[in-house]
Amino acid sequence: MQNNSGVQKSLLLQCIMKQGILESKELIQRLQESIGQLRRFCEPEFIVLFGSYAYGQPHKGSDVDVLLVLSDDMDGMTKQEASATLSRHFGSGLEVHPCTLSQWREALLKRNWFVADITNRGIPLFSNRDWAKVLMEVESLMNQSENLYPQEWLQWAEDDWRTVTMVLDGGMVFVAAYHLQQAVEKWLKAFWLHHGWQLERIHDLDQLLDEAVLHEPGLKRFRAMCSRVKYFIAARYPGLPNPPTEEELREQWLSQAEELRAFVRNEINSGLQPNATKFSVSE
Incomplete structure (x- = not known):
């Protein structure tokens, strides 16, 4: 020794x-x-x-x-x-x-x-x-190594996404909002990791989206969602300013989150390399 x-x-x-x-x-x-x-x-x-x-x-x-x-x-x-x-x-x-x-x-x-x-x-x-x-x-x-790390982030994001729909049906709006932020963050990080990013402790969804847009400009359609949902990380504690409502989550952000989820999962699970032809997100 x-x-x-x-x-x-x-x-x-x-x-x-x-x-x-x-x-x-x-x-x-x-x-x-x-x-x-x-x-x-x-x-x-x-x-x-x-x-x-x-x-x-x-x-x-x-x-x-x-x-x-x-x-x-x-x-x-x-x-x-x-x-x-x-x-x-x-x-x-x-x-x-x-x-x-x-x-x-x-x-x-x-x-x-x-x-x-x-x-x-x-x-x-x-x-x-x-x-x-x-x-x-x-x-x-x-x-x-085989680049399997993005898959792990997708799996963790799925847990958050299932939690969103489950607790929102039970009226737990703040819990749903927090897990929505977590799911979006993990989808964006999975996308980054797929493109060779080295993981950093970044939680700001706008910043994560800025980098993602460099690889896929069509992702900028999710700017409004990221700019709003990023504040939901504080929904795990009392006193969240401008708190979300169930109506806001359902009518504005869940459908967009589902679109982002589908895009990231499709790109990573397709087995395409980052520089290959990719599924395109329309404007």
């Missing part, structure tokens, strides 16, 4: 001091102590710090995100205890994202840009292998 904890600690210190995010010594100490407690009873494959504390702009209350990759032969109880140990010893603010090595590899073989980005841009806190070899594996798996 290769232990580069000294080098990794130095890299982490330099990165955090450069960004001036928070007290670097405190963060490093808490992370390293937590990993030390974890390694008393199991050896992870690797642990990566990602998100705002690694390469973003954290704000007060931002979580410290870590990807915890565990061996495939580890039993279920040990896997649960591994995540719990990190969280317990670090204290509040740590968000652990666990997976097995096979799950990590499977995600890359599906061209999951989010997992690739975490591994490539994140800060390795611990690794059983030389980190350069881990990064080489990321590149190799992504090059082998």
